Amino acid sequence: MRLTRYFLPVLKENPAEAQIVSHRYMLRAGMIKQQAAGIYSWLPLGFRVLKRIEEIVHQEQVRAGHIPLLMPTLQPADLWRESGRYDDYGQEMLRITDRQKREMLYGPTNEEMITDIFRSHVNSYKDLPLTLYHIQWKFRDEMRPRFGVMRGREFLMKDGYNFDLDKEAALHAYNRHMVSYLRTYERMGLTAIPMRAASGPIGGDNTHEFLVLAQTGESEVFYDDRVTALKLGSREIDYDDRAAVAKVCEEFTTLYARTDETHEAGAFEAVPEAHRKVGRGIEVGQIFYFGTKYSEAMGATVVTPDGSRVPVEMGSHGIGVSRLLGAIIEASHDDKGIIWPEGVTPFPVGIVNLKQGDGAADAACEGLYKALAAKGLEALYDDRDERAGAKFATMDLIGLPWRITVGPRGLANGVVEVTSRRTGESEEMSPEAAVDRIA
Numbered sequence: 001m002r003l004t005r006y007f008l009p010v011l012k013e014n015p016a017e018a019q020i021v022s023h024r025y026m027l028r029a030g031m032i033k034q035q036a037a038g039i040y041s042w043l044p045l046g047f048r049v050l051k052r053i054e055e056i057v058h059q060e061q062v063r064a065g066h067i068p069l070l071m072p073t074l075q076p077a078d079l080w081r082e083s084g085r086y087d088d089y090g091q092e093m094l095r096i097t098d099r100q101k102r103e104m105l106y107g108p109t110n111e112e113m114i115t116d117i118f119r120s121h122v123n124s125y126k127d128l129p130l131t132l133y134h135i136q137w138k139f140r141d142e143m144r145p146r147f148g149v150m151r152g153r154e155f156l157m158k159d160g161y162n163f164d165l166d167k168e169a170a171l172h173a174y175n176r177h178m179v180s181y182l183r184t185y186e187r188m189g190l191t192a193i194p195m196r197a198a199s200g201p202i203g204g205d206n207t208h209e210f211l212v213l214a215q216t217g218e219s220e221v222f223y224d225d226r227v228t229a230l231k232l233g234s235r236e237i238d239y240d241d242r243a244a245v246a247k248v249c250e251e252f253t254t255l256y257a258r259t260d261e262t263h264e265a266g267a268f269e270a271v272p273e274a275h276r277k278v279g280r281g282i283e284v285g286q287i288f289y290f291g292t293k294y295s296e297a298m299g300a301t302v303v304t305p306d307g308s309r310v311p312v313e314m315g316s317h318g319i320g321v322s323r324l325l326g327a328i329i330e331a332s333h334d335d336k337g338i339i340w341p342e343g344v345t346p347f348p349v350g351i352v353n354l355k356q357g358d359g360a361a362d363a364a365c366e367g368l369y370k371a372l373a374a375k376g377l378e379a380l381y382d383d384r385d386e387r388a389g390a391k392f393a394t395m396d397l398i399g400l401p402w403r404i405t406v407g408p409r410g411l412a413n414g415v416v417e418v419t420s421r422r423t424g425e426s427e428e429m430s431p432e433a434a435v436d437r438i439a
């Protein structure tokens with residue numbers, strides 16, 4: 001992408017309303033624009049990252065055997081009356097009346113709707129196990145939307161729902177989600193710790209939140225810091241092997257890790273002093289097992305092998321897709337700007353031309369752009385007629401992992417400069433070597 005043909009409304013100044021670094025940088029890097037409290041337009045650079053995060057979430061859900069679909073944002077109130085949540089849900093629910101005076105709502109979550117889909121089409125245990133999910137915009141009329149996309153009112157969530165014949169199968173689905181979440185966050189360069197949590201309006205008594213440690217996190221967390229060293233890495237896990245999946249979950253949830261809602265000071269005392277940590281975390285996902293809470297209320301039942309009919313066992317599992325942009329920036333930035341992990345960066349590399357209009361420099365940049373594209377890498381080429389300092393500042397702010405700097409002097413010696421955004425180290429090499437370094 002050539003910057004002179006893109007739309008990247010970078011801000012020079014720190015916006016006054018931004019209180020945390022991720023909000024500040026997302027505004028300054030021209031990634032979002034607030035349209036109302038907690039409601040944003042996703043400008044091109046932010047939209048590109050949002051799509052990359054969505055893609056990782058989709059891939060890991062499909063890898064776990066979960067099936068994507070798409071439910072609407074607007075829901076009929078009657079579904080929520082069946083579960084009894086229409087009144088319970090409270091002020092956060094945006095209630096709407098259509099021209100026929102039908103009571104609707106902008107969905108904050110989809111347990112009722114997915115259960116309605118299930119009960120309309122599934123009747124036999126032979127169709128289980130079944131996990132359906134979607135990535136869809138939600139609305140929660142938060143009393144105090146703040147911190148940019150971190151606590152929005154309209155936000156993007158992956159919400160998945162499992163339907164199983166019995167509790168054991170539902171708990172395996174719970175564990176499948178835990179493993180798929182661990183892998184999802186690792187692919188985004190995040191360490192998200194599963195912590196026992198409280199279930200709130202979703203219900204049930206078995207739930208873990210996934211928290212990214214960050215000073216600006218809204219949740220207070222208590223943990224054994226050895227948990228931060230646990231990694232799935234490239235381990236292949238057979239999602240159908242209940243014992244293997246349970247073993248991985250055990251590995252990641254044995255060390256003490258609790259949010260303030262479930263913290264037990266006594267148990268925490270058992271953690272060796274050197275490892276006992278208190279901090280703050282950003283909740284980037286939550287998984288729930290809640291049995292037959294919705295299937296009972298809404299008559300979602302299946303015929304069992306012995307011919308009887310039972311309500312299905314369920315759970316629901318959410319990832320804060322739009323919140324993740326903020327969480328990743330909180331976990332990966334410096335005083336010049338964002339430092340995108342390779343897995344989610346909007347562009348893998350930026351090309352900076354030090355002398356736009358200089359024949360050799362322009363030709364070398366065009367050559368690099370094409371050579372990178374030939375390897376499937378779309379560069380962001382800053383071809384503006386701007387001072388070098390301004391170009392470097394923009395690249396540092398938007399946080400691409402690599403920058404290739406091209407200038408007449410370097411070219412005279414047959415080299416360009418390759419700079420790593422994370423380490424700040426630069427190295428001179430031929431344009432060909434630069435492409436190989438980044439590919």
Ligand SMILES: Nc1ncnc2c1ncn2[C@@H]1O[C@H](COS(=O)(=O)NC(=O)[C@@H](N)CS)[C@@H](O)[C@H]1O
Binds near residue numbers: 156
């Ligand atoms: N106001 C918000 N702004 C941005 N992200 C949010 C907001 N509220 C929740 N989220 C994200 O959405 C994730 C799932 O939300 S949740 O309430 O925990 N779970 C559910 O709604 C369940 N239905 C999961 S399917 C949270 O872990 C969080 O990362």
